[in-house]
Amino acid sequence: MAVPDVKEKWTSKINVVTIGAIKDEGGTRGKTITVGGQTTLPFLDFEGELPHKAVIAGFVSDTPPDWPDVIKNAIGKEINSPVEWAQKNIEEFKCDLLSLKLIGADPNVKDASPADCAKVVQDILKAVDVPLIIWGCGDDEKDNHVLPECSQAAKGENCLIGSAKESNYMTIVAICKADKHKIISEAPVDINIGKQVNILLQDAGYDLKDVVMYQTTAALGYGFDYVYTIFERARIAGLKGDNLMATPLICDVAGETYRVKEATSDEDVLPGWGKLEKRGPMWEAMCAGGYLQAGADILILAHPQAIKGTQESILKLS
Amino acid sequence: MIFIGERINAGFQDIKEAIQNKDPEPIKKWARIQTDARATYLDVNLGTASNKPEDLCWMIETVQEEVDTPISIDNNRPNMLTEAMKVCKKPPLVNSTTAVEEKMNSLFPIVAEHNASIIGLVMDESGSPATADRRVENAAKLFEKAIENGLSPDQLFIDPIIMPLNCMQEQCQEILNAVSQFKLFSEPPVHIVCGLSNISSGAKYKKLINRTFMAMLITQGLDAAILDVTDTEMVDTILTAELIMNKTIYADGYVEAFRKS
Missing domain, CATH: 3.20.20.20 (Dihydropteroate synthase-like)
Known part of the structure; x- marks a missing residue:
């Protein structure tokens, strides 16, 4: 008896989003990064097209993040300088692009001024020639001042700016339209709000073909499965013709992983769990591996071993 | 939902007159309106206005001059259908057959x-x-x-x-x-x-x-x-x-x- 053909016939395609602009396109990047364009679920290359592999964005912040020393040491002393950290991410860790989080702008951290943040953006753009993702600090009020200045400092570089939420999308749309950047739309592990934010962006006159969706990110063991199923559901809807869900997906794996005890507490706190030196990057890499399977297009990673492991996974699976 | 727009049908007076006078405008107008309203297919029905394959083809071609929405050919005569199929730019939806053996075998x-x-x-x-x-x-x-x-x-x-x-x-x-x-x-x-x-x-x-x-x-x-x-x-x-x-x-x-x- 013949083996039945179980291939799914999808009717639609995930949007293709390119980040970064080279000289001819009005920027100064040495290369651009393109994600999306899938016509089937992750890695099912027998069923459809998967024209662009998932990419790794190296985590960088203006102020060193509050991570355990074991993790910071593995990255190196460069973590204290956003420019040097950015360079190391690209030159040594071989990340595809960079993801800059302006943690220092947070009023509860350093309350760095918008001008200071914009300076960091400019310095990084000068020091490396890969495309850049720029995030605010997460405080909406502060970000409303920080992101416009950073956006302007990177004008024409076709950055990916994060993030647009129901509360602030008008500002993000305005700056991204003016300075020619792409948008990260954010929802708090909620597919319905995710769709609604995309509707709002569309209503505000922003083309959803220039949007990457961020369903926040849950670390392994902390609601990972919720985000995983949202990714699956969003991707399936996108492939079935729901244009509002046909966006590439981004995950902040490093940012979330080094907040949970399994990736931040060493053996003295968690006896029998093994050394944090090894467990931390494993937790990060496993989380990234899971999101890859779910359909993530951009993974933000930090630990060199997690980056290396994930690069290998992407190559093997693609 | 697959929306099949019903309006380009000679049962409607404006379409009937359009066919009789070979006036493409009412057909184009409804092709556009229904496409803008997100029709998946546009039903094209000659009704009693004519029984000539060339009139059905003209209707389909007129629709296709205005929009690229796929056509639903509302006709079940094999000779009409054979001709109409040839002018469809995208695979059409034929409306319709019954479960009668002879009909199914011909369509x-x-x-x-x-x-x-x-x-x-x-x-x-x-x-x-x-x-x-x-x-x-x-x-x-x-x-x-x-x-x-x-x-x-x-x-x-x-x-x-x-x-x-x-x-x-x-x-x-x-x-x-x-x-x-x-x-x-x-x-x-x-x-x-x-x-x-x-x-x-x-x-x-x-x-x-x-x-x-x-x-x-x-x-x-x-x-x-x-x-x-x-x-x-x-x-x-x-x-x-x-x-x-x-x-x-x-x-x-x-x-x-x-x-x-």
């Missing part, structure tokens, strides 16, 4: 040759069935014949034949029962379509009856309809019923989003 090969789709009415030699079982039996005949001719299940749209509520009230439940079984034939399943307005034929509250029955049919698996795509109350009911059935993802602005995208 399915033409459909298969053009990789088109076809609506199959669950009518047989003795006319419209009165029970759910008979409807399912005839649907199975259509399904078998489609597969035999090399069509995939999703190229077949089964129509359960809707009867008027005001004189055949007991039929409604038979129809709903039958529809729920059509989806069980295969995976992927066949599409299920209907000419909805029959339900309210001769009734006073036509639109209310149409909408209510539509929502009920969607719960049983109906996923296509020949309808007035500009009837926003109907379209909104469909969008909502599909959300309730978890066929689409909810967002607060789902109604506006449908109209804009």
